Amino acid sequence: MAKSLAEAKLAPRRISASLRKLRKQLPDTVPITGLKVRAVGNDVVVAEGPAQWRIDDGQYLLAFEVSRFDSDVRFVETPVRPLPPEQWFEHGLSLEESDAVSAIASYEKAVEDDACKSGAYVNWGRLLHQAGRLTDAAAVYERGIRSCGGDAVLLFNFAVLREDQKRHDDAIALYEQSLALDPESEDAHYNLALLYQSLGRKRDAVRHLSAYRKLTTRGKSPGRGE
Numbered sequence: 001m002a003k004s005l006a007e008a009k010l011a012p013r014r015i016s017a018s019l020r021k022l023r024k025q026l027p028d029t030v031p032i033t034g035l036k037v038r039a040v041g042n043d044v045v046v047a048e049g050p051a052q053w054r055i056d057d058g059q060y061l062l063a064f065e066v067s068r069f070d071s072d073v074r075f076v077e078t079p080v081r082p083l084p085p086e087q088w089f090e091h092g093l094s095l096e097e098s099d100a101v102s103a104i105a106s107y108e109k110a111v112e113d114d115a116c117k118s119g120a121y122v123n124w125g126r127l128l129h130q131a132g133r134l135t136d137a138a139a140v141y142e143r144g145i146r147s148c149g150g151d152a153v154l155l156f157n158f159a160v161l162r163e164d165q166k167r168h169d170d171a172i173a174l175y176e177q178s179l180a181l182d183p184e185s186e187d188a189h190y191n192l193a194l195l196y197q198s199l200g201r202k203r204d205a206v207r208h209l210s211a212y213r214k215l216t217t218r219g220k221s222p223g224r225g226e
Contacts, residue, residue, distance in 0.1 A: 088110035089120050116147050122154050125154075126157055138161060156175070175192040189211045
């Protein structure tokens, strides 16, 4: 078992610690060799039927398995361990750094039970945007706006996406809508100033840059997306 984990490029110390911890968690009558243990990213994971959990913290994982066929990687969906509706959003947050695909699925589940959960749309759209799936991200933001109405962060992130799609008029309108809800958004003023400047609209650029300078504190660098 340790050899197979080593072949997955896990550090020997991590392998030893994980297997020792697993042995302590199991009754003496349960043979460790009878379990399905494998590497998922940097984690050592135990599979029990359709469920999978990390040895280090006992966290259950969404059941997405990566299979390789003729050099193509495909995601094969297997039954997902049910969670209470209110936990899908937090579950997505916990998965973002280690498993963006499963995090996206969690946020989608979150809005099934609460159609107006703006934070889920914000994070779901951002992950799709980061993955280069701009059309899908736009559809998520539009759905979020229809379901939740005005939300400053949702509108801001959608503006960043439209800017990356070179849809400048849409981006300006979305930044302005975001600022109407949150006039003290430093990032919205900064991004809008740069966009106006790139379009040669110097007076508008100066107006928003001035607003940004009044709001920002010295040494704080502006950001792009939330």
